[in-house]
Amino acid sequence: MKDIFTNPLIVKEMRERFRTRKTVWILALYLLVMGSLLLGFMYVLQLNELPMPGDNRELFVMTAVLQYALLCFIAPALAAGTISGERERQTLHVLMTTQLTPAQIVWSKLLTSLAFVFLLVVASLPLYSFVFLYGGISPKQLLLLMVFFAVNILFFGALGVFCSTWIKRTGVSTITAYGLAFFFVVGTGLLYVFLGLLLEELYPQQWLNDSVWGLTGLQILGELNPVLVMFELLGENLGPTFDEYFMTPWIFFTCCYVLLSVLLIWWSAFLLKPVRPGLRWK
Amino acid sequence: MIQTEHLSKRYGKLQALTDLNLNIDKGKVFGFIGPNGAGKSTTMLILSTLLTPSEGKAYVCGYDVVKEPKDVRQSLGYMPDFFGVYDNLKATEYLDFYAGAYNIPPAKRKSLIADLLELVNLSNKADAYVDSLSRGMKQRLGLARCLVHSPDVLILDEPASGLDPRARIEMREILKQLRRMNKTILISSHILPELAELCDEIGVIEKGKLIACGAVDDVSIRSRGISMMEVRTVFGAEKAERILRESRFVRQLDDKNSHFRIQFMGTEENKAELLQQLIAAGVGVVHFGDSRENLEDVFLAITEGVGN
Numbered sequence A: 001m002k003d004i005f006t007n008p009l010i011v012k013e014m015r016e017r018f019r020t021r022k023t024v025w026i027l028a029l030y031l032l033v034m035g036s037l038l039l040g041f042m043y044v045l046q047l048n049e050l051p052m053p054g055d056n057r058e059l060f061v062m063t064a065v066l067q068y069a070l071l072c073f074i075a076p077a078l079a080a081g082t083i084s085g086e087r088e089r090q091t092l093h094v095l096m097t098t099q100l101t102p103a104q105i106v107w108s109k110l111l112t113s114l115a116f117v118f119l120l121v122v123a124s125l126p127l128y129s130f131v132f133l134y135g136g137i138s139p140k141q142l143l144l145l146m147v148f149f150a151v152n153i154l155f156f157g158a159l160g161v162f163c164s165t166w167i168k169r170t171g172v173s174t175i176t177a178y179g180l181a182f183f184f185v186v187g188t189g190l191l192y193v194f195l196g197l198l199l200e201e202l203y204p205q206q207w208l209n210d211s212v213w214g215l216t217g218l219q220i221l222g223e224l225n226p227v228l229v230m231f232e233l234l235g236e237n238l239g240p241t242f243d244e245y246f247m248t249p250w251i252f253f254t255c256c257y258v259l260l261s262v263l264l265i266w267w268s269a270f271l272l273k274p275v276r277p278g279l280r281w282k
Numbered sequence B: 001m002i003q004t005e006h007l008s009k010r011y012g013k014l015q016a017l018t019d020l021n022l023n024i025d026k027g028k029v030f031g032f033i034g035p036n037g038a039g040k041s042t043t044m045l046i047l048s049t050l051l052t053p054s055e056g057k058a059y060v061c062g063y064d065v066v067k068e069p070k071d072v073r074q075s076l077g078y079m080p081d082f083f084g085v086y087d088n089l090k091a092t093e094y095l096d097f098y099a100g101a102y103n104i105p106p107a108k109r110k111s112l113i114a115d116l117l118e119l120v121n122l123s124n125k126a127d128a129y130v131d132s133l134s135r136g137m138k139q140r141l142g143l144a145r146c147l148v149h150s151p152d153v154l155i156l157d158e159p160a161s162g163l164d165p166r167a168r169i170e171m172r173e174i175l176k177q178l179r180r181m182n183k184t185i186l187i188s189s190h191i192l193p194e195l196a197e198l199c200d201e202i203g204v205i206e207k208g209k210l211i212a213c214g215a216v217d218d219v220s221i222r223s224r225g226i227s228m229m230e231v232r233t234v235f236g237a238e239k240a241e242r243i244l245r246e247s248r249f250v251r252q253l254d255d256k257n258s259h260f261r262i263q264f265m266g267t268e269e270n271k272a273e274l275l276q277q278l279i280a281a282g283v284g285v286v287h288f289g290d291s292r293e294n295l296e297d298v299f300l301a302i303t304e305g306v307g308n
């Protein structure tokens, strides 16, 4: 931990990032989008019915979904330019000849881009106070939601850094990171629904009354989908219901995605190494 | 300090470097010269642990570049031919970052950075943002950056490229100062005269092969026996031309109104012989000597047709 404040790369990245105007603009824009959509939604709600403090969860779900969508948008993009940005600015070669190891470089890059995304989330926390006004959620749920967001940010960051190391150009790397993120957020969900329905259609006798959704394999797929997990966390149900999970969704999700992130980071560090003894690299 | 043994590098089918054997002693300045695409940068990348050689071995300060990259990195400073600087960092912060990257304790950095900026004449730009510096200043800052961990070996890839004549001279003065500090320097360029003054030895590389290597004079005269000469006459130009054309030491003759440039193949004695011949024939010779652009032409002569 002490390392964080003495790591030269982190200090440098922070200086670079927080001295640009862009950073302020992103933060302002983020809060503006979040805030205006939220307030707009609240306005529409109170047009329809009298506000009923205490049991209106819609707003909470809405806020969470909105924030998640924005994170999906921002986190991969911020991380996808880290290593390839150095490469494009022709500073990577010099960086590699210092005593910084590839693993250190990847970690510090990831950490600093994550730090900014976390700043966005923390800065938007006051907006949740509106949501609390309407009630319907417990502090525990909010806490879990934050953990869920943290895991997602970590994963998207790792994905972005990986694409950034793997692909030379920032533009292509950003698109690839979005593509992969899309697969994890939407693709897994679609695959889950598709496979479930397919099995149901193919073997109607075997899987009666939605029992197909109880299959462990399908459940694993479902629990890998962030959207399903988030709704589960918020106490909402999307699509078919199941009686029981083989493991609490958000715990399983957290374990899997943290593991995946660590793997991606490790792989990035490996890719970044210019010279690997015993391995001929073209 | 720098040693390579049968070093080769292939990029797919392209043979960028073939069987390079170099041996550079401590405190020597070695100039690496060759046309575009000769393999200079490739060699330097391998020595800086940024590229794996296809075959052969390379050592810097006795450390193997493939097996002990960490030690190699600690003992060398590498300046690429093109490099960028970071936005939104001041010159001192820029150097401070690299000092940190070489694990230099913060307490020592301040005076170190001041010294380095002094060395490269950038003290007045200490608080300027690095992206606002001019090309020549960036180049000098880059050189200061190479020196933060006071390495014994410096690998400089075309440090003078893109600089105006004054900046080139400034750069050369800094390099001379580094030579006095007993650093081993490997420096590349396409421009021989630029290196000639600075280097103890030069190596000429073409199409990935080292075709000449040795002390500056050796490479130009002794090993090849080629030098460029100028002859100026005030009278008897026709006679001079005839003599020069017929001489067996002259390979090529350029004639600009009694001002001859010749490619001379032979020893110093042969030169004296030729001069005596001219004078004996009654030619009014006012100038007879090595051409000022000598090295450039020698370089062209040496690399002419190699590898075709």
Ligand SMILES: Nc1ncnc2c1ncn2[C@@H]1O[C@H](COP(=O)(O)OP(=O)(O)OP(=O)(O)O)[C@@H](O)[C@H]1O
Residues within 6 Å of the ligand: B011, B014, B016, B034, B035, B036, B037, B038, B039, B040, B041, B042, B043, B081, B190
């Ligand atoms: N990454 C690469 N992939 C494929 N070929 C490469 C790569 N880098 C260099 N080459 C090829 O290797 C050869 C040597 O290149 P190198 O950069 O070492 O030349 P150089 O002597 O530094 O030239 P210059 O004077 O232009 O800097 C060239 O033919 C070049 O096309």
Ligand SMILES: [Mg+2]
Residues within 6 Å of the ligand: B040, B041, B042, B081, B157
């Ligand atoms: Mg080059």
